Amino acid sequence: MDGKVVVITGALGALGKVVADQALTRGARVAGIDHAPSQVPTASNRLELGGVDLTDVAQAMAAIDAAAAHFGRLDVLINIAGGFAFETVAEGDPRTWQRMYALNVMTALNASRSAIPHLAASGAGRIVNVGAMGALQAGSGMGPYAASKAAVHRLTEALAAELKGRITVNAVLPSIIDTTANRASMPNADFAKWVTPKELADVILFLASDAASAVTGALLPVSGRV
Template identity: 80%
Template sequence: MQGKVVVVTGASGALGKVVVEAALARGAKVAGVDHAASLIPAMTNRIELGGVDLSDPAQAGVAIEAVAMQFGRLDVLINIAGGFAFEMVREGDAETWQRMFALNVLTALNASRAAIPHLAASTAGRIVNIGAMGALQAGAGMGAYAASKAGVHRLTEALAAECKGKITVNAVLPSTIDTPANRASMPQADFTNWVTPQELAEVILFLASDAASAVTGALLPVKGRV
């Protein structure tokens, strides 16, 4: 990752923060993009763009162009921005489905569309998306979330086919990630079986690396120790 320019969306979240730090540790120049306001000052190898709604194509485009202008190019896009909702289908609200689609599918779609011209100009363009094991077979209360993450899976496959030979496009499919929010919502769970953000970051950055140049269109399960 030495010297590569990496964009991480959802950079202020539990996973995003770990991926940003891991990419910096590997010598990358990193731009974090998030809906939350940024509190991190710009550095020579790192910028943070806060207050960006990636579900809006225009805002996504402005953010990606700002990164390209700052660093001169773009090599890797890691789409972590997203959200989760637990809601039964029958008693639920249509707004939840729309919100899950916007947070999980549109953010990845808009960031990718804006980044593709820059990534195609790189000698090692990469897109890595965050899918979900739960989207392979949805359980009760997981309908809206699983449907949106299934959309991320299909988006990954479509982009991989469209960008073949120019950009690799892959997705990681984690099971439950060991975050403070997940621990709070499932206090009786065995956290030792969950995937840590550090473990997931290693897989993400592998797919973003030169070592994964022959891997595209993959939906890679990251199940932890279950």
Template identity: 75%
Template sequence: MQGKVVVVTGASGALGKVVAQAALARGARVASVDYAGSDIAGTPDHMQLGGVDLADAAQASKAVEAVMAHFGRLDVLINIAGAFSFETVAEGDPETWQRLYAINVLTALNASRAAIPHLAASPAGRVVNIGAIGALQAARGMGPYAASKAGVHRLTEALAAELKGKVTVNAVLPSTIDTAANRAAMPNADFAKWVSAQELANVILFLAGDEAGAVTGALIPVSGRV
């Protein structure tokens, strides 16, 4: 990752923070982008863009333009921005389906579309998306979330096919991630079986690195010990 310019969306979240810090520790220059927070000038190696609604294509383009103005190049896009809701089909609200589609799919779509010209100019352009093992077969209450993450899977495959030979596009599919929020929501679960944010970051950064140049269009389960 030495010297590569990496954009991490959803960078203020539990996974995004770990991925951004891991990339910095490996020598990358990082742009942390999130809906939360505000812009921070940062350092030559780390800029932070807050208040960015990536579900809005114009805001996504503006954020990528700011990254290019700061770093002058873009090598890796890691689409972590996302959300989860547990809601049954019969008792839930159709608005949830629209909200999760916007947060999980449109954010990745808009960020990718804005970044593609710059990634294609890199000698090793990479896109890494966050899918979900739970989207391979939806369980009770997982309908809107699974449908939106299945959309991320198909977006990954379509982009990989379109950009073959120019940019690699892959997705990691975690099971339950070991975060404070998930522990609070499921206090009786066996946390040792979950995948840690650092374990997931290791796979993400492998796909973002030079060693994964022959991997594209892959949906890689990262299930921890489930």
């Protein structure tokens, strides 16, 4: 990862912060994009673009182009931005399906489409998406979320096929990530079984590295001990 320029969407979230820190530790230069206001000052190896709505095509393109212009290139795109909703199909709101699709699919699509020209010029371009184990077989209350993450899986496969030989495209499929929010919503769970952000970050950054040059189109389960 040394010297690579990495763009991370959702960089201010629980997972995004850990991935950004780990990438910096490994010598990467990191541009973080998030809907939340910027919290990190610009440095020689760090740029943060806050207040960006990645569901908007123009905003996504402007942010990606700004990152590429700042560092002079772009090698890796890690799509972490997204959202979660627990809602039954029969009793839920159809707008939840639209919101999940916008947050989980359109953010990844818009960022990827914007980054492809820069990544192709890299010679070792990488896209890593975040899918979900829960999208392989949806449970009760998981319909809108699982459907949107299943679409992320199909987006990953389609991009991998289209970009084969130019850019690798893969996805990690976590189970439950050990975050403060998840602990609060499931206080009686066995947290030791969950996958930690650091464990997930290690897999993401492997797929972003030169060591994963022969891996593309993979949906890689990162299920912890669930």
